[in-house]
Amino acid sequence: MFQTPMTWINKWDGPEDPMQYLRSLVARSMAIQDWVSKAESRQLLSETLYLSELFHPDTFLNALRQLTARSMSCSMDNLKFACNWRGSIQGAKHPIKIGGLQLEGCSFDGQRLSENQQDSPSVAAVPPCTVAWVNKDAKEIYNSDETISLPIYYSSDRDRIVTRLDVPCGGNQSQWQLCGAALFLASQ
DSSP states (O other): OOOOOHHHHHHOOOOSSHHHHHHHHHHHHHHHHHHHHHHHTTOGGGSEEEGGGSSOHHHHHHHHHHHHHHHHTSOGGGEEEEEESSSOOTTOSSOEEEEOEEEESSEEOSSOEEOOOTTSOSEEEOOOEEEEEEETTSOOSSOGGGEEEEEEESSTTOOOEEEEEEEEOOSOHHHHHHTTOEEEEOOO
């Protein structure tokens, strides 16, 4: 069986199958060209972004954190990651809308989590959400007992986390932990 060479994996931890690795590499390279042209025309942060198009989406989110800290003249330690599924984030200097997330273990309609039904797909797309780095003293968007912090994994393998998002769940966080609720980047 063929395996992706370790020298490639050391550059980007993509699929183990060499053909899938190359397909993903080409897809991401083409997507990044689109990101560059949007950035040059100052349109990048105003459109829905798909983190799965990046080689290192966590690095992008950290760069957004640095940009926000610089804009707010504060330390990065004074910022927290905020998420709103219903609209904008008050006081955010550089909000972005992210799409292409998938949810496993339950369903989400943009308002709150719900249990899967027998005919529900095991993995389903969720609506885009707005995220931003805000002052850590900023008012919470959601009541903490009404949300659960779900990880966004790079893939359904659940081996690496990109970040976490607060998702409205209507309370009873342990129910959603028991069902294994988690978000993933859509596969390329």
